[in-house]
Amino acid sequence: MASPPTPIAVDGLAASGKGTLARALAQQLGYAHMDTGRLYRRLAYGIVQAGIALEDERRAERHAASMALDAPLAPELAPEDERALRQPAISEAAARLSARAPIRALLLETQRAFAQHPPPPAKGAVLDGRDIGTVVCPHAPLKLYVHARLKVRAERRWAELAAQGPSLTRAEIEAALKQRDAHDMARPLSPLKAAQDAHRIDTSDRSPEEVLQEALGLVAAARA
DSSP states (O other), rough: OOOOOOEEEEEETTTHHHHHHHHHHHHHHHOEEHHHHHHHHHHHHHHHHHOOOOTTTTHHHHHHHEEEEEEEOSOOOOOOHHHHHTTHHHHHHHHHTSSSSHHHHHHHHHHHHHHSSSTOOOOEEEEEESSIIIITOOOOOOEEEOOOOHHHHHHHHHHHHHHSSOOOOHHHHHHHHHHHHHHHOOOSOOOOOOTOOEEEEOOOOOHHHHHHHHHHHHHHHHHH
């Protein structure tokens, strides 16, 4: 029997469930998982914590480069810091950073190296983000594009943030997601879009387990 495909590229909209699916796939297959969006949020958080304005592009990019060289970009953080990575302000800062060519170039090789040489004992890699199947791993043997209706995604993100303490309203989160979608899809550098050979998965009215089973079916088909 053929081996499972590797790497697996999982792209999709914010709060669509792509991260949940990617983590579950990695666990099922014995693969390593990389949340590439977390890399950008980690950089954004570090820059904000250092008191550097994102408008100061040269200083922000120098600090980002020093973070990438001095320590892993996605180590385990204290719980309060992990929660901060998901706050809308950090997500917005990460989106702004991700639109800059030097920042994307800084992280591109890190992502490709992980995809090609996942840390042992992993048998392969699953990467999720917004340009995995189109830019980072365009030759990945299995590409998934995860999406869901805006109101569903807003409800999910509201529940996630509300569980951590006082949060924005559902309407505010929906507006922020809509703005993020427009930004991600319209940016000239690595815009969010489904790769031509990606399998589309709508998670709107389905449980994470149902979505996982569909993806595992696609893995089995890719093995054949």
